[in-house]
Amino acid sequence: MKKIKMNQAFIKLFTLLILGFTAFSFTPKFGLDSYSIYLNDKLILKQWVNQPLDLRVLALRSAQETDQLRIHYNHCTIKNGAGTSRSVALQDKKGKVVKKWEFADATGSNLTMTIAVKELLQLEKKHANQELSLVYTARELPKGEMLSMLRF
Known part of the structure; x- marks a missing residue:
């Protein structure tokens, strides 16, 4: 009888x-930073930092x-x-900063950082044939996160 109860x-x-395990397997993005990049209002890239x-x-x-590149970075550890x-x-391939855009702390629900595509196109002409990448940094992410490489 004890054996049956033990089994x-x-x-x-x-x-x-x-x-x-099954319940938690349906939430793979829980607890990860994520970001979205839009060209004007069209989503062109959505990533979680572990991809x-x-x-x-x-x-x-x-x-x-005349287009605008809009970046929305969401920290998982911050309330808003x-x-x-x-x-x-x-940045170039060696990590040298070519241009840096600084943004005010977000207020309300708008977390978007906007960069004029015109500026990117001008920088691409000056740095032709170089691999350029966009890198996000914040007080909460001082080492930065490479968001994407650029291809023109």
């Missing part, structure tokens, strides 16, 4: 563990000088998601 307890524990770097290439061949002392830098 039932083990089966219940095992079932509970399986159900717990491979080779997927992070922005093709801006069809972008016009917005970092403080935010900036986005354009």
